[in-house]
Amino acid sequence: MKRFTAVTCAAMAALAFGPARAEFQIRNNDRVVFLGDSITEQRLYTTYVEAYAITRHPGWWLRFRNVGWGGDTSWLRQRAHPDEGQLFRAEGEDLANRVKDSVAKGLGRDVLPLKPTFVTVKFGMNDHSYQKFRPDIFRAYTNSQAEIASVLGKNGARVTFLTPQPIEERRPDPDHDDRNQSLRRFSDGLGEVARATGSGYVDQFAPFMKLMLDARASDPKAFIGGGDAVHPGPSGQLLMAWAVLRGLGATAPVSSAEIDAASKSVKAESCQVTGVTVEGATLKFDRRDGSLPMPIDARAEDALKRAPVLEELSRLMLTVKGLKPGTYEVLIDDQSVAMVDADVLAKGWNYSNNAGPITRQAREVLAGVFKKNDLYFNRWRDVQLHRFPGWANGTEVESRREAELRRLDEAIAAAEKRIEELNMPQTHRFTVRPAQP
Numbered sequence: 001m002k003r004f005t006a007v008t009c010a011a012m013a014a015l016a017f018g019p020a021r022a023e024f025q026i027r028n029n030d031r032v033v034f035l036g037d038s039i040t041e042q043r044l045y046t047t048y049v050e051a052y053a054i055t056r057h058p059g060w061w062l063r064f065r066n067v068g069w070g071g072d073t074s075w076l077r078q079r080a081h082p083d084e085g086q087l088f089r090a091e092g093e094d095l096a097n098r099v100k101d102s103v104a105k106g107l108g109r110d111v112l113p114l115k116p117t118f119v120t121v122k123f124g125m126n127d128h129s130y131q132k133f134r135p136d137i138f139r140a141y142t143n144s145q146a147e148i149a150s151v152l153g154k155n156g157a158r159v160t161f162l163t164p165q166p167i168e169e170r171r172p173d174p175d176h177d178d179r180n181q182s183l184r185r186f187s188d189g190l191g192e193v194a195r196a197t198g199s200g201y202v203d204q205f206a207p208f209m210k211l212m213l214d215a216r217a218s219d220p221k222a223f224i225g226g227g228d229a230v231h232p233g234p235s236g237q238l239l240m241a242w243a244v245l246r247g248l249g250a251t252a253p254v255s256s257a258e259i260d261a262a263s264k265s266v267k268a269e270s271c272q273v274t275g276v277t278v279e280g281a282t283l284k285f286d287r288r289d290g291s292l293p294m295p296i297d298a299r300a301e302d303a304l305k306r307a308p309v310l311e312e313l314s315r316l317m318l319t320v321k322g323l324k325p326g327t328y329e330v331l332i333d334d335q336s337v338a339m340v341d342a343d344v345l346a347k348g349w350n351y352s353n354n355a356g357p358i359t360r361q362a363r364e365v366l367a368g369v370f371k372k373n374d375l376y377f378n379r380w381r382d383v384q385l386h387r388f389p390g391w392a393n394g395t396e397v398e399s400r401r402e403a404e405l406r407r408l409d410e411a412i413a414a415a416e417k418r419i420e421e422l423n424m425p426q427t428h429r430f431t432v433r434p435a436q437p
Helices: 006-013 045-056 084-089 092-110 135-154 178-197 205-218 234-247 298-305 309-313 342-347 357-384 395-422
Strands: 002-004 031-036 063-066 118-122 158-162 200-202 253-260 266-269 271-279 282-289 315-321 327-332 335-341 427-434
Touching: 031 045, 045 063, 045 234, 045 357, 063 357, 084 092, 084 135, 092 135, 118 135, 135 158, 135 178, 158 178, 158 234, 178 200, 178 205, 200 234, 205 234, 234 298, 234 309, 253 271, 253 282, 266 271, 298 309, 315 342, 327 342, 335 342, 357 395
Parallel strands: 002 335, 031 063, 031 118, 118 158, 158 200, 253 315
Antiparallel strands: 253 266, 271 282, 282 427, 327 335, 327 427
C-alpha cells in the first residue's frame, strides 16, 4: 500500500494544469481510426487513448480501429509504393498528382472502407528519413498531409494531425540531435498544414522533449520511454497518450465526493453516495461513480512519476472532513487500498490508480481493448490483406478467406460487447478507519 502524506498532496497541487482545453474532439457515435506508422502499429498510445474515451463516457457508442503500418509515411509508401526518388524531385502539378495517386490508393484500401468520422494522423518519423532536414522530403510531407486531410474531409471525417515524438538517444542534449531538429521543423510544418486545412493539431514533440530534458538534467543517461530510441515502450507511450489526450481536449474530472464525518453531510459530483455511517472514528459509505477512472497499464506506471497524467486526465476524488489528526486506512469492498493522512483526505485525495477493485475493473477494460485491437489487426493484416501466390489463388481460397473474416468480425463484435459490460460502474462499500499501529 502507498502512503500519501501532506507533502505528496502539496507536490501534486503545485503541478501546472495548463490552460483550459477545448471540448473533447472524440464525440458520441464516432468511428475513430488511428492512421500512422510502426509507433501507431504498436497499439499502445492508441489503446490508452481509446481506453480513456470509453471509460470516461460509458454511455457513448464508440468504435476504434488502428491501421498503423510499420515504415509508413504521409505519402503512404507501405500501402501505395510510389517511386520516392521521383516524388522528392517533383514540384508543382507533378508533385500534386503523385501525392494524390499515392494517398488515394492508401486511404482507399485501409481507411475509407471503415467509414471513419474522426481520424488521427501520425506520420513524420520515417518521413524525415532519420537525417538532417531536407526541403525536398519536407515538401512531399506537407503536400501529402494536406491531401490526406482533403480526402478524409470529403468523405465525412474530421482530422487531427499528431506530430511525432522525438528520438530518444542516450545523450544529455537530445534537442541538439540533427534528427530531432529535423522532426521539430516537420512538426512545425504540420501545424501550418493543420491551419490551412482546418484540421486539428496536437504537438506531442514539445512535451515529450521537455520531459526528456528534465530527466537528463539530473541523469544524463535517463531513458524515459522504454522500448528503443524510436519506438517507446508502455511508459513512453503513456506519456505520448497524455500529450495526445490533452491536445484532444480531454479533461481530468471523473467524479468527486465530499463527506463531513461529523454531520454525515455529502456533496457529490458525477457519483452517488449513500449509507453514510460513523461508528467511533470509523466512517463507512457506499459510492457509485458515473464512470471509471482512466485505466493505467501496469507496465507504464513509471510514466506517472514523470508527468501529471492522473492529475490532468483522471481525478477520482474523495474528500473527508472532520477527522481527527492521524493516518487512516481506506478500504474498498473490505480490501485495504491505501494509508492516507487526515489532512490529505480533508484537502481531497485522488485515488484514481489506487482504488483496489475499481482499479482492477478499469484494467480489465484496458485488457479487453488490447484483445479487441489485436483481433482487428489479425483480421486486417493477416486475413484481409494476405496475398497467396498466383498458383494458390482460386474460389476455394477466397471462400475460406470470407469465412474467416466473418468469424473474426463476430469475435471483434463479441469483444466490443464484453468491453461495454466490463465498463459499467458498480457500487462499492468504502471504509475509512484509523490505521492500526
